[in-house]
Amino acid sequence: MTAETEALLSLQPIEELQPGSFDEARQLIDRCMRPEADLSMSLDFPLLVGAEARARRLVVRSEGRIVAHAAGRLLRVATPARRSFALFDIGAVCTDPAERGRGHARRLVTELLQEARLAGVEAAILWAEVEGFYEKLGFAPAGLETRFLIEPRRLGLGQEADVWPLRQQEIPDLMRLRRQDAFPVRRSLDEARILFNIPRCETRVALEGGRVVAYASLGKGLDFQGVISEWGGVPELVPALARDLMLEFGLEQAMVMGPTWDRRYLRAFSALGFTPEHTDMAMMTVLNGRRLRQALQPHFEQPLPAGDEDLAEALFGRSGLTPPDRVLPFFVWGLDSV
Numbered sequence: 001m002t003a004e005t006e007a008l009l010s011l012q013p014i015e016e017l018q019p020g021s022f023d024e025a026r027q028l029i030d031r032c033m034r035p036e037a038d039l040s041m042s043l044d045f046p047l048l049v050g051a052e053a054r055a056r057r058l059v060v061r062s063e064g065r066i067v068a069h070a071a072g073r074l075l076r077v078a079t080p081a082r083r084s085f086a087l088f089d090i091g092a093v094c095t096d097p098a099e100r101g102r103g104h105a106r107r108l109v110t111e112l113l114q115e116a117r118l119a120g121v122e123a124a125i126l127w128a129e130v131e132g133f134y135e136k137l138g139f140a141p142a143g144l145e146t147r148f149l150i151e152p153r154r155l156g157l158g159q160e161a162d163v164w165p166l167r168q169q170e171i172p173d174l175m176r177l178r179r180q181d182a183f184p185v186r187r188s189l190d191e192a193r194i195l196f197n198i199p200r201c202e203t204r205v206a207l208e209g210g211r212v213v214a215y216a217s218l219g220k221g222l223d224f225q226g227v228i229s230e231w232g233g234v235p236e237l238v239p240a241l242a243r244d245l246m247l248e249f250g251l252e253q254a255m256v257m258g259p260t261w262d263r264r265y266l267r268a269f270s271a272l273g274f275t276p277e278h279t280d281m282a283m284m285t286v287l288n289g290r291r292l293r294q295a296l297q298p299h300f301e302q303p304l305p306a307g308d309e310d311l312a313e314a315l316f317g318r319s320g321l322t323p324p325d326r327v328l329p330f331f332v333w334g335l336d337s338v
């Protein structure tokens with residue numbers, strides 16, 4: 001396509017999605033991203049595209065109809081020095097099949113990134129379902145994640161725990177455990193309540209002396225079926241939590257995800273005979289390198305690269321290329337990912 005043709009086809013302006021059009025956008029998103037599904041994406045991703053979304057949502061209209069959508073939600077990450085940096089979490093990028101190949105999705109994501117850059121946001125992050133699309137927009141794999149395919153029988157050989165279903169009044173305890181991370185993504189109580197109540201997300205807590213010392217969450221709508229994408233607290237108790245969840249829901253196999261740099265997590269599951277699979281956590285692009293360096297260089301032993309291109313990889317690592325002891329202990333857990 002020549003630039004001229006593209007310019008003609010791309011005349012539709014980008015608009016901010018207004019509350020009156022949330023339903024129309026929901027229909028487009030579900031039609032594009034999960035046409036056969038019985039659960040709307042607005043329910044698995046409530047803070048991005050749900051009725052209570054706290055996100056920047058942009059659309060393209062053609063003849064009055066919404067034909068493309070993209071959203072970004074700001075994640076604020078605390079640092080051990082009581083500073084923070086921001087990540088713009090991008091998702092629900094979709095274009096009506098009849099309108100594809102006209103640059104709508106590219107323009108929407110580019111606009112979101114540009115707004116975030118101007119607002120001083122340090123970096124953007126996403127979980128891509130299509131290969132090639134986001135690389136063209138500057139994203140590259142970043143962060144270290146390790147997964148284990150697990151089965152209940154061998155989980156029973158691990159440390160025992162006093163496991164219970166999560167009660168709503170324990171959500172602040174889960175937030176307390178989450179804040180023990182070196183670089184936690186901040187969640188308000190209200191946001192945590194919404195996230196732990198996503199449909200088809202089941203959370204179990206491990207108690208010691210009546211106190212919550214660990215938790216694990218299985219599933220998240222249709223997004224993480226059969227996957228424990230978030231856990232917190234004592235890593236050695238996660239196998240017992242996982243076993244309880246799997247037995248309760250009749251799962252013979254499940255997947256648990258966690259940070260590669262967390263040796264206790266790796267040991268807890270490796271010791272039970274499960275094989276680690278190392279992978280990238282997400283895709284990222286740096287938007288304001290100077291600010292990101294300022295926030296994170298004090299916590300990083302090596303000098304950081306001068307250019308922005310390799311900065312995310314230097315800070316957070318890249319699977320197979322960076323040893324886990326050379327990265328910052330940062331991880332985005334499943335309930336925050338879009």
Ligand SMILES: CC(C)(COP(=O)(O)OP(=O)(O)OC[C@H]1O[C@@H](n2cnc3c(N)ncnc32)[C@H](O)[C@@H]1OP(=O)(O)O)[C@@H](O)C(=O)NCCC(=O)NCCS
Pocket residue numbers: 032033068092093094095096099100101102103104105106107127128129130131132133136
């Ligand atoms: C992926 C999707 C959003 C692309 O929308 P679109 O408006 O057709 O994309 P654009 O026209 O802006 O394409 C921009 C670039 O990405 C490329 N691209 C488009 N779709 C792609 C795909 N599925 N895989 C790889 N590259 C793709 C285009 O070739 C184009 O490259 P160019 O800039 O070199 O010409 C659309 O196909 C869609 O809605 N898919 C279903 C939902 C989905 O999977 N969303 C992604 C979530 S991560």
